[in-house]
Amino acid sequence: MTPEERDELLTAYALGTLPGPEAAAVEELVRRDSTAARELARYHEIVDLVALSAPLRRADPSLRARILGAARAGRGEPRVLRWTRWQIASAVAAAVAFVAVFGWAANMQRELTEQARHNAALAAIVEANAKRIESLTQTGVTQSLQEDLQTQLQTALADQELVTAISADRNTKMSVLEATSAGHGAVARYLWSGEAAAGVLLARGLPDLPLDSVYQVWFDDGRRTFSVGTFTPDERSAVQKVVRLPAGAGAPQRVSVSVAPAGGASSVGRIVVLSGAIEANPEAY
Amino acid sequence: MVGLLGGQIEALSALYDRYSSLVFSVSLRVLYDWQLAEDVTQEVFLRLWQRPESYDPTRGRLLSWLMSVTRNRAIDERRRMARRQRSEEDEEPMFELRDQDATGDPALGAALAESRRVVRAAMALLPAAQREVLELAYFGGFTQTEIAERLQLPLGTVKTRVRLGMHKLRDTLEEEGQGLTP
Numbered sequence: 220m221t222p223e224e225r226d227e228l229l230t231a232y233a234l235g236t237l238p239g240p241e242a243a244a245v246e247e248l249v250r251r252d253s254t255a256a257r258e259l260a261r262y263h264e265i266v267d268l269v270a271l272s273a274p275l276r277r278a279d280p281s282l283r284a285r286i287l288g289a290a291r292a293g294r295g296e297p298r299v300l301r302w303t304r305w306q307i308a309s310a311v312a313a314a315v316a317f318v319a320v321f322g323w324a325a326n327m328q329r330e331l332t333e334q335a336r337h338n339a340a341l342a343a344i345v346e347a348n349a350k351r352i353e354s355l356t357q358t359g360v361t362q363s364l365q366e367d368l369q370t371q372l373q374t375a376l377a378d379q380e381l382v383t384a385i386s387a388d389r390n391t392k393m394s395v396l397e398a399t400s401a402g403h404g405a406v407a408r409y410l411w412s413g414e415a416a417a418g419v420l421l422a423r424g425l426p427d428l429p430l431d432s433v434y435q436v437w438f439d440d441g442r443r444t445f446s447v448g449t450f451t452p453d454e455r456s457a458v459q460k461v462v463r464l465p466a467g468a469g470a471p472q473r474v475s476v477s478v479a480p481a482g483g484a485s486s487v488g489r490i491v492v493l494s495g496a497i498e499a500n501p502e503a504y
Numbered sequence: 505m506v507g508l509l510g511g512q513i514e515a516l517s518a519l520y521d522r523y524s525s526l527v528f529s530v531s532l533r534v535l536y537d538w539q540l541a542e543d544v545t546q547e548v549f550l551r552l553w554q555r556p557e558s559y560d561p562t563r564g565r566l567l568s569w570l571m572s573v574t575r576n577r578a579i580d581e582r583r584r585m586a587r588r589q590r591s592e593e594d595e596e597p598m599f600e601l602r603d604q605d606a607t608g609d610p611a612l613g614a615a616l617a618e619s620r621r622v623v624r625a626a627m628a629l630l631p632a633a634q635r636e637v638l639e640l641a642y643f644g645g646f647t648q649t650e651i652a653e654r655l656q657l658p659l660g661t662v663k664t665r666v667r668l669g670m671h672k673l674r675d676t677l678e679e680e681g682q683g684l685t686p
Contacts, residue, residue, distance in 0.1 A: 226667050226671075227664070230667050231666055234638070234642060234670075235641070236646065236648045237648070262670060265673055267572060268623050268673075269623070269638065269642045271616075271620045271623040272623050272624050272627040273529040273643070278528040278542050279538075279542065282524070282542050282545060283524070285546065286516075286550060289550055291513060406540075408539075
């Protein structure tokens with residue numbers, strides 16, 4: 220082996236670009252040649268530095284809260300809740316159920332990285348719902364608003380319970396929804412639990428809606444296509460929406476998101492931004 | 505790290521503040537997908553939280569461990585997505601990544617920011633052909649054979665470019681006295 224060939228092997232090994240047999244040869248080389256081992260260590264250090272050349276981008280600020288929230292849940296650190304007394308019974312019931320389920324999920328996370336992603340997504344929704352509940356309970360409530368707030372609170376708690384049920388379902392499936400040309404690079408996933416008869420749509424990078432329009436979610440159960448609700452994205456062009464299966468409908472085989480007039484449309488229409496099949500065979504559960 | 509081993513959430517919080525932009529940036533550079541890059545970032549930090557002992561300080565610095573875990577995890581994810589999509593076209597970047605702003609991330613600290621500056625300058629000094637193969641290998645996770653196929657070059661040419669690129673990078677960084685900052 221010439222010095223150049225030896226060097227090519229060491230640099231390629233450090234970069235992780237060598238196939239198995241050649242990689243094994245390098246490992247053998249550095250076991251018996253301390254100079255080669257030192258050179259390889261230095262190349263490894265150079266390779267690690269290459270990471271610093273990536274353009275610097277900061278993650279969405281909400282990621283910090285999600286990670287710390289998941290970490291607290293995973294290791295049982297107490298969470299600070301400042302809800303008023305009358306909501307605590309139901310909210311805590313949902314939260315306790317979630318923490319219990321998340322504790323189970325945390326164990327699974329160590330073995331199944333795919334599931335970690337699912338649970339992270341679900342944890343994010345629970346976190347968002349908890350904030351929503353908290354903001355509702357901290358709002359100065361006048362008599363005229365009380366009924367509306369109570370309805371919103373009940374919806375948030377019901378969503379929370381559904382998310383808990385979805386996270387507890389070992390057969391929950393995750394599908395990646397593909398953006399159409401009208402979707403302009405939007406990214407989305409859909410988690411579906413047959414047991415909970417509900418799912419969660421997570422989407423980001425949704426295009427701005429035309430005036431007086433909404434996004435509408437559609438299920439196709441193999442027999443027909445039907446609407447399961449509308450939404451408008453948040454200020455970050457994202458959405459986390461709990462979607463329930465209407466009574467009498469079959470389990471969805473395909474999920475689509477279209478642009479519809481405010482209030483929703485009776486059929487899918489022409490402008491579909493996201494679409495994807497729900498996998499027959501769940502990958503990770 | 506001691507705080508992390510003791511289960512102190514403040515320790516994770518401090519590590520996140522210091523390293524998250526680097527972890528996220530590497531993930532994003534590999535995946536070109538904000539959502540997936542956030543997922544990988546979350547996995548890396550939760551892994552450190554749940555299994556702090558998986559980082560062994562005697563085997564290298566924390567930044568090195570974080571970058572290595574992030575890169576490997578992101579490349580795994582990229583390959584998984586490529587298998588799912590079964591389309592080479594989908595591996596191509598859909599947009600150009602640039603630094604978020606000229607000031608970078610103040611949380612990185614002066615030493616890391618200086619390391620970034622030196623490394624980026626060293627990469628910029630490489631001939632474009634050498635930089636391309638190093639980036640395809642590091643951020644793309646491609647083998648030399650795959651790089652040769654993608655660039656329609658003889659395998660020997662790719663090997664030579666990798667070797668020369670690594671040498672030049674090493675020499676430039678050594679001139680700058682550059683090592684990995686803890």
